[in-house]
Amino acid sequence: MKIVVAMDSLKGSVSSEDANRAIAKGLRLAGGMDIHQVPIADGGEGTVAALVSAHKGTLVHVNVTGPLGKPVKATYGLIKKGTTAVIEIAEACGLPLLKKEELNSMSTTSYGVGELILDAAGKGCTDIIIGLGGSSTTDAGIGMLQALGFQFLTDTGSSAGYGGRSLKHISVIDSSNVHPSLEKVCFHVACDVTNPLHGPNGAAFVFGKQKGAGPQEMASLDEGLKHFSSLASKQLGIDLQSIPGSGAAGGLGAAFTAFLHSPLLPGVDYILTELGLREMLHDADVVITGEGKLDGQSSMGKAPSGVAKLAKQFGSTVIALAGDVSDADKSLHEIGIDAYFSIVPGPVTLEKAMELDSATHNLTRTGEQVGRMLLLSMKTKDYTRSNQHSGGHH
Incomplete structure (x- = not known):
């Protein structure tokens, strides 16, 4: 399974490069994946x-x-x-x-x-x-x-x-x-x-x-x-x-x-082209993207929306991660994000959530869980396929 991690920075907290690294670390803990990292930005910070x-x-x-x-x-x-x-x-x-x-x-x-x-x-x-x-x-x-x-x-x-x-x-x-x-x-x-x-x-x-x-x-x-x-x-x-x-x-x-x-x-669009993201996505099974806060604005020209639109041209599954998804809405699904999750595990102050060590740990932990979920879905597909081929008899 080829996974491309293309996170924008979590503003004021984790750089794009460090966010990608943390998620990739979590995915590797889950195991069994070909992981590629592309730090991204939308023309603003990062x-x-x-x-x-x-x-x-x-x-x-x-x-x-x-x-x-x-x-x-x-x-x-x-x-x-x-x-x-x-x-x-x-x-x-x-x-x-x-x-x-x-x-x-x-x-x-x-x-x-x-x-x-x-x-x-x-x-x-x-x-x-x-x-x-x-x-x-x-x-x-x-x-x-x-x-x-x-x-x-x-x-x-x-x-x-x-x-x-x-x-x-x-x-x-x-x-x-x-x-x-x-x-x-x-x-x-x-x-x-x-x-x-x-x-x-x-x-x-x-x-x-x-x-x-x-x-x-x-x-x-x-x-x-x-x-x-x-x-x-x-x-x-x-x-x-x-x-x-x-x-x-x-x-x-x-x-x-x-x-x-x-x-x-x-x-x-311009920055993602300059980053060579299209070439990276053409055979990706899953793309993981995101930023500090996912909301209605995210679907209007922010980096994750650009990544999702591009990924959908190649039929990839798109998962978005963010610190805050409280104002996220269905417009995110309309632009190609299949599912989104918050990396924050429970009630915590904004200051604590944005601390570098805390945010990095949360990205890695969530990355591992997403990886485990993806491996589980692969096993389910394989089981269904083998069951169909054998006519359902074991």
Whole structure:
């Protein structure tokens, strides 16, 4: 029996690679299986680790400008003999870089993302894979673009500044000093949301609250995004608002499409293709996937849903595991997950459940039980088959 283990990370607890390893260990305790592991991601957290692992690439550590202007240490990946970089924007401007009281999407900047891009381009990368997700910014990506040499000027010719609050003061977009190394770079932007740049479903109103914005700030940011969209339309001839996903990562989706000429790719499908998952699944009997929490959202562009849809093309059985399945619903079965289980054995605090040792132990224990169940079903099939061949007489 060939089993492919393709777990996403359990956010804030266990990495994709460690989750796969723990489940594989449990399956081996059950015995009698051919086990293959593929760390996966959907373009968000864990994308660099998954792709570097799959391609046996290397990690690069570099100091860049953090969301509040202070230096932060960021990591990105190099794969395909150093020709391709993999960058998660959250490494430079992500929510985890800030304490709760520091969240301020009026001020936070995506400048460090541009610095990561320049570092990769300087190392000779001709392709850059970008994972959008987890940003603390609502600056329409102007911070990233400023690092790359774009200038955003007021009507007096001075710099409009940084952060979301500067958007409404921009009068001129000047691209005359853009870094020449960008000409040789092709961007592949993995994006799992379709929100427009502004309006009720836009970057400010949908994601502003989690980035520390109150109702007035959200309204102000939305105004700025609308102004910026209008300016881009007049000066560049691009309708940012009509691009699905332009509101992703505080408007970085818009910046990549309009200024760096990169289409936004469905995050999970693109990353799973890059990971070579299709080749691994074509003869798999069972696929085990999952993430920290399985719910109605899991069926909408998250990694396990992408794995399930792909596995179903090859007729594999799909089992999903998660820490929390309390809000899971039948939509998971509709996308191809045959059965799902929680790895948590009984009443426990969230903190305890998310402890690395605890979560890893629970994954291994559940992996063994799933393995035993699969072996039992194989024996039942074999018994039924032999019984049919012998006409039911023993």
